[in-house]
Amino acid sequence: MAELKTKANDQSVEAFLQKVEPTKKRDDSFKLLEMMKRLSGLEPTMWGESIVGFGTYHYKYASGREGNWFQIGFSPRKQNFSVYxxxxxxxxxxxxxxxxxxxxxxxxxxxxxxxxxxxxxSVLEEMIVKALKILESKPK
Structure with missing residues (x-):
């Protein structure tokens, strides 16, 4: 997790996505938003300034490092989409x-x-569902 400083916040997901350029990337962003909402049954939250995340989970590494992160998410980066x-x-x-x-x-x-x-x-949807199931099966 490269962005360990990234935290959930109360910024508006809709307002963030409305600023995405170009228009086609904005349209795709709203499609991803709706897809992830539908598949996860969770409401979106902004994580940092540019990641839309769904749900949370607590992780703990063998090193002792632990924290909270989102279950699935995406970011409409300038170069490409990042789906987490x-x-x-x-x-x-x-x-x-x-x-x-x-x-x-x-x-x-x-x-x-x-x-x-x-x-x-449709394959992306399969991947999202599978990722959520994998997380659900992990020890809490």
Whole structure:
């Protein structure tokens, strides 16, 4: 988690997304917002200044470091979208889905794509549901 200083706050998700440029990226952002709301059953919260997160969970590493983070989320970055599937190692836990997704890149728990038209959104939905299930099955 590169942004350990990032915390949930009361900034407006809608106001943040209304400022996203260009218009197509803004439209895709609202589609992702609705998709994640529908699939998670959770309301969105701003985390820091540029991440829309859904739900929270408490993590604790073997090193003793611990904190709270969102379960799933996204950020409409200038270069691409970052979709955070925090409960899993995207390359390993979601390898079958990644093969069917379309044009993307991955990080450990992140998925990157330029626009929704580049990917199969039904596969993205499968990935979100799977990531939430993985998190739900982890010890609390």
């Amino acid at each position: 599937l925090m409960s899993c190692d995207a390359a390993n836990d979601l390898s079958d889905e990644l093969e069917r997704l379309g044009k993307h890149k991955t990080g450990k728990a992140c998925l990157y794509f330029n626009k929704l038209a580049d990917i199969d959104t």
